[in-house]
Amino acid sequence: MVEFGIEFVPRDLYWKTTFYSIQAEKIGFDYLWVTDHFNNRNVYVSLAIASAYTERIKFGPGVTNPYLAHPVVTAQAVATLNEIAPGRVVCGLGVGDKTTLQMVNMEQTKPLSTIRESVHIIREIISGRNLEMQGEMFKVSGAKLNFKVADPVPVFIGAQGPKMLALAAEIGDGVLINASHSKDVENAMKFIGNGVEKAGKKLDDLNISAYTSFSIASSYEKALKAVVPVVAYIVAGSPEIVLNRHGISMELASKIRDAIVHGRWKEAFSHVNGNMVEAFSICGTPETCIEKIDKLMKVGVNQIVAGSPIGPNMRRSINMISAELFPNFKE
Amino acid sequence: MAMEKIARNIPTSLWDVASEKLIDIILNSPNAGKMPSDLAKTILYYWQRDQLATEVGLQRLLEASTLLEPQKTVSLMEELGLSEIVVMLKETL
Numbered sequence: 001m002v003e004f005g006i007e008f009v010p011r012d013l014y015w016k017t018t019f020y021s022i023q024a025e026k027i028g029f030d031y032l033w034v035t036d037h038f039n040n041r042n043v044y045v046s047l048a049i050a051s052a053y054t055e056r057i058k059f060g061p062g063v064t065n066p067y068l069a070h071p072v073v074t075a076q077a078v079a080t081l082n083e084i085a086p087g088r089v090v091c092g093l094g095v096g097d098k099t100t101l102q103m104v105n106m107e108q109t110k111p112l113s114t115i116r117e118s119v120h121i122i123r124e125i126i127s128g129r130n131l132e133m134q135g136e137m138f139k140v141s142g143a144k145l146n147f148k149v150a151d152p153v154p155v156f157i158g159a160q161g162p163k164m165l166a167l168a169a170e171i172g173d174g175v176l177i178n179a180s181h182s183k184d185v186e187n188a189m190k191f192i193g194n195g196v197e198k199a200g201k202k203l204d205d206l207n208i209s210a211y212t213s214f215s216i217a218s219s220y221e222k223a224l225k226a227v228v229p230v231v232a233y234i235v236a237g238s239p240e241i242v243l244n245r246h247g248i249s250m251e252l253a254s255k256i257r258d259a260i261v262h263g264r265w266k267e268a269f270s271h272v273n274g275n276m277v278e279a280f281s282i283c284g285t286p287e288t289c290i291e292k293i294d295k296l297m298k299v300g301v302n303q304i305v306a307g308s309p310i311g312p313n314m315r316r317s318i319n320m321i322s323a324e325l326f327p328n329f330k331e
Numbered sequence: 332m333a334m335e336k337i338a339r340n341i342p343t344s345l346w347d348v349a350s351e352k353l354i355d356i357i358l359n360s361p362n363a364g365k366m367p368s369d370l371a372k373t374i375l376y377y378w379q380r381d382q383l384a385t386e387v388g389l390q391r392l393l394e395a396s397t398l399l400e401p402q403k404t405v406s407l408m409e410e411l412g413l414s415e416i417v418v419m420l421k422e423t424l
Binding site for chain 1: 354355358359363364366368371372374375376378379
């Protein structure tokens with residue numbers, strides 16, 4: 001059975017994000033993911049308050065990155081959240097958003113080693129063990145929490161490229177495939193299969209999530225207007241191999257990236273075309289969204305994350321998901 | 332006190348619709364930053380417990396909407412045909 005997650009970007013006031021989190025839980029979402037960008041409200045503060053007003057939904061950063069937050073700090077944060085909401089916490093980890101990291105002159109150095117070592121550190125710290133580690137990216141000498149963590153915190157790894165997908169499947173409890181199109185997910189499944197095989201795990205043991213950019217509305221035009229800025233960011237951060245798969249030129253992607261980095265939003269968004277929207281989002285009326293979710297499920301996904309923007313009007317779009325989407329997928 | 336009295340005068344049959352529309356006004360207000368944190372947390376408390384369409388929930392929603400969007404709140408009460416409440420609201424603004 002497919003599960004559903006929802007992503008919120010804490011650009012909004014804290015009480016709005018919390019209001020929508022409560023709404024998401026009420027209508028039956030299984031996971032709440034909150035993004036982590038230094039220029040928005042803090043992810044863990046946002047999650048802490050959302051957790052205080054919810055009772056069932058699982059939640060976590062979606063995703064944090066080890067370049068801005070050392071894995072011991074991430075471990076500490078999710079461990080503390082687990083005290084507030086036992087057994088409901090998950091940890092989404094990835095290499096971060098290239099565009100935002102560039103703003104603080106941070107490079108995504110050796111992403112595979114960084115993620116592999118980060119996952120190890122997070123798990124060890126949460127387990128309560130005293131960590132000694134001389135890794136390629138991280139050196140830790142006798143790090144240990146001063147409190148016990150009662151529940152395991154599953155680590156989900158955000159991935160898009162072949163090597164990261166394989167690594168995520170190998171070492172993660174879940175993979176957050178950064179994709180909205182079944183073609184990308186189908187392609188990702190090959191590498192996920194490799195990772196699972198390397199680890200000697202079963203594919204069924206892994207939570208395989210399509211972390212989509214999602215916009216639902218009563219008309220395509222309304223949904224489109226909301227999704228264009230998000231698609232611009234995705235195009236700007238996508239590797240060449242993914243852009244090629246959808247026939248999107250590197251030149252156009254570079255133009256979008258450059259415009260975003262320099263804050264020329266209107267220009268960046270004007271370069272987004274229908275092909276990009278189709279490739280990088282689930283966008284449209286409920287019928288269109290159902291069709292695209294169906295395709296994702298057929299290629300092996302067991303969690304659909306409805307990522308930003310959700311729709312032109314957050315509250316109505318969440319209600320639309322409840323009324324028109326969930327009856328097709330949830331009992 | 333004034334909002335408590337106003338909320339008490341909203342007929343039960345209109346609690347659901349009034350609550351829905353007040354929530355829309357509050358969430359979509361460009362003045363949302365004016366919301367006092369204590370009031371926001373009280374609204375979240377009632378929302379979690381499905382009590383926004385009750386007398387006490389409506390009272391809190393009215394407090395928020397008159398603070399963020401006084402004119403829209405008055406217009407909503409007019410739209411709902413609650414002329415007595417319109418008068419009461421105008422007295423508080």
